[in-house]
Amino acid sequence: MRFTKASVLKALLTLGAWVLALLWISPFLGIIMVSVRPVREVLHGWWVLRPFTFTWENFVNAWTGQLGTYPLYVGIRNSLIIATFSTILPLTVGALAAYAFARFSFPIKNLLFLTITLLMAMPPQVVAIPLFLLMSRLRLVNTYLGLVLVHSAWGTPWIILFLRNYFMTLPKELEEAARIDGASDFEVFCDIVLPLCKPALLSIVALQFTWVWNDFFFALILMMHPEKYVATQCLAFMKGEYHVPWGLISAGSVITMAFPIMLFFLLQKYYVRGMVGWLVRG
Amino acid sequence: MRTKTPILFLIPALSLICLIVIYPIMDTIYLSFLTPEGEFAGLRNYAEVLNSKEMLDLSRFPKTYPPWGILIHNAIWIALHLPLSLFLGLVLAVALREVKGSSIVKSMIFIGMVTPMVVGGWMVRFMFDKDIGIVNLLMRTLGLRWLADKTWTVWPELSLLATILGSVWMWTGFSMVIYSAALATIPKEYYEAAEIDGASALQKFFYITLPLLRPATLTIVVMTVLYELKIFDIIFVATRGGPGGSSNVLALEMYFRAFRYFRMNEAAVIAVLLTLLTLIPAIYIVRTAVRR
Numbered sequence: 001m002r003f004t005k006a007s008v009l010k011a012l013l014t015l016g017a018w019v020l021a022l023l024w025i026s027p028f029l030g031i032i033m034v035s036v037r038p039v040r041e042v043l044h045g046w047w048v049l050r051p052f053t054f055t056w057e058n059f060v061n062a063w064t065g066q067l068g069t070y071p072l073y074v075g076i077r078n079s080l081i082i083a084t085f086s087t088i089l090p091l092t093v094g095a096l097a098a099y100a101f102a103r104f105s106f107p108i109k110n111l112l113f114l115t116i117t118l119l120m121a122m123p124p125q126v127v128a129i130p131l132f133l134l135m136s137r138l139r140l141v142n143t144y145l146g147l148v149l150v151h152s153a154w155g156t157p158w159i160i161l162f163l164r165n166y167f168m169t170l171p172k173e174l175e176e177a178a179r180i181d182g183a184s185d186f187e188v189f190c191d192i193v194l195p196l197c198k199p200a201l202l203s204i205v206a207l208q209f210t211w212v213w214n215d216f217f218f219a220l221i222l223m224m225h226p227e228k229y230v231a232t233q234c235l236a237f238m239k240g241e242y243h244v245p246w247g248l249i250s251a252g253s254v255i256t257m258a259f260p261i262m263l264f265f266l267l268q269k270y271y272v273r274g275m276v277g278w279l280v281r282g
Numbered sequence: 283m284r285t286k287t288p289i290l291f292l293i294p295a296l297s298l299i300c301l302i303v304i305y306p307i308m309d310t311i312y313l314s315f316l317t318p319e320g321e322f323a324g325l326r327n328y329a330e331v332l333n334s335k336e337m338l339d340l341s342r343f344p345k346t347y348p349p350w351g352i353l354i355h356n357a358i359w360i361a362l363h364l365p366l367s368l369f370l371g372l373v374l375a376v377a378l379r380e381v382k383g384s385s386i387v388k389s390m391i392f393i394g395m396v397t398p399m400v401v402g403g404w405m406v407r408f409m410f411d412k413d414i415g416i417v418n419l420l421m422r423t424l425g426l427r428w429l430a431d432k433t434w435t436v437w438p439e440l441s442l443l444a445t446i447l448g449s450v451w452m453w454t455g456f457s458m459v460i461y462s463a464a465l466a467t468i469p470k471e472y473y474e475a476a477e478i479d480g481a482s483a484l485q486k487f488f489y490i491t492l493p494l495l496r497p498a499t500l501t502i503v504v505m506t507v508l509y510e511l512k513i514f515d516i517i518f519v520a521t522r523g524g525p526g527g528s529s530n531v532l533a534l535e536m537y538f539r540a541f542r543y544f545r546m547n548e549a550a551v552i553a554v555l556l557t558l559l560t561l562i563p564a565i566y567i568v569r570t571a572v573r574r
Contacts, residue, residue, distance in 0.1 A: 121567060122303070125553045127302070127307060128306075131306045134305075149298070156295050214398035217515065235404070249408075268389065272459055272463075
């Protein structure tokens with residue numbers, strides 16, 4: 001094999017990139033190192049490797065909450081329920097609305113579409129107070145339904161925008177043929193359009209589930225009962241009385257992160273497409 | 283019969299959005315013009331909030347360390363976080379383009395974008411801790427003892443900087459991915475033609491790559507500014523806006539006034555101000571959406 005200037009340069013670049021990547025994720029490595037070792041071993045830095053004792057203790061304590069923190073298994077259960085329904089509901093209503101925007105014309109269509117697009121940029125704080133009062137009046141504070149409704153409404157605008165753009169790229173001929181055969185609009189939508197949209201629907205599932213799972217603000221204002229805390233809340237309030245319980249926090253972080261990260265690696269292609277697709281045109 | 287269809291398709295989504303997004307926005311705006319007793323206050327709430335030291339403290343800025351007022355803190359977030367994440371994302375995207383196994387490296391960097399920001403907040407405490415922080419270890423190695431021997435998040439001089447740097451670490455994956463996607467759309471022929479004309483690597487970068495990345499850059503700027511304005515979780519967990527308000531920002535101050543001090547009208551004012559600021563980048567999104 002010959003060593004040309006270019007091949008050496010390329011090898012160096014590759015090496016540099018890998019070193020950089022390892023440095024970049026070193027805080028995550030640190031969290032993992034702290035989570036699987038007793039606290040006394042990492043007091044002077046997790047990079048000190050002698051002695052190295054492996055233990056599940058931190059995970060058990062964070063999960064069960066037996067040291068007085070909010071038990072993470074409750075949070076994970078609540079987060080799973082909420083994130084699942086907060087993905088299904090806006091996907092359903094958003095897909096229907098997106099189809100209307102993509103295929104039909106109706107009065108104030110453009111104004112409506114503009115408003116919905118604008119809503120994507122709103123900060124959650126601008127709805128916080130009235131939402132809390134509304135949910136109190138409806139007795140939906142500390143309920144799954146309340147938080148699911150909020151996440152669903154909040155996720156619907158970008159789902160409409162994303163799916164409308166996707167629907168517009170589909171050929172109309174199939175739908176028209178089905179209509180001539182006597183299918184109703186709803187049948188066309190369910191039987192012809194949706195099956196063609198699997199990649200787009202998977203992108204939405206990946207992104208919406210992750211966003212709901214990672215949310216903290218809405219849960220903070222609507223879930224005040226520890227029985228109803230979501231995972232991010234349990235983790236945020238994992239405090240010791242006098243010191244930071246790094247063992248619990250690192251184990252809790254690893255558990256809480258694991259779900260969106262697994263979903264990301266499972267649906268990576270769709271995840272990135274969902275993020276890039278509606279942002280970069282071309 | 284055909285004309286009824288769009289309404290039926292729209293009703294579920296629109297009723298959800300009206301009840302849970304539009305009505306609360308209107309009500310927040312309305313609240314911001316009322317006194318706590320429910321009387322019309324005109325712009326008095328706005329004047330009071332904007333004139334308070336928590337919003338803007340010119341007796342401290344820029345002469346001494348934070349708190350400088352949350353408006354300045356938010357501005358500093360944009361001034362530091364935006365160029366850093368743009369630059370790092372671009373460098374990574376360009377450097378990784380030619381690298382073997384780059385997709386794994388990219389995925390590793392992108393993990394920050396998938397991670398809950400609450401974890402990010404703990405990460406900030408973790409990275410800048412005087413005993414177990416990796417940044418402090420780095421500073422100690424470089425001989426910068428005054429930066430190594432304190433936990434950054436509990437020092438007013440450093441808490442704002444620590445949250446910003448921690449967030450850059452989390453967010454850079456976003457600009458890298460967008461830039462990578464945009465780079466992949468540039469045809470190879472452009473570079474080949476430039477090579478025939480004898481262009482250097484630097485010339486190719488500045489005359490081909492950079493101009494063609496303009497739309498991607500705009501997108502990243504808009505999304506990043508929106509993210510920076512709305513920053514909440516990472517600060518809530520890392521510093522609670524402290525110490526002494528030195529890392530406080532608009533979203534956090536709104537939460538504290540509404541849900542800790544129950545000063546709803548002032549909180550509504552801050553929420554409206556934050557919303558007005560997000561409208562500037564939002565208009566770009568609307569323009570892109572409509573041009574399609």
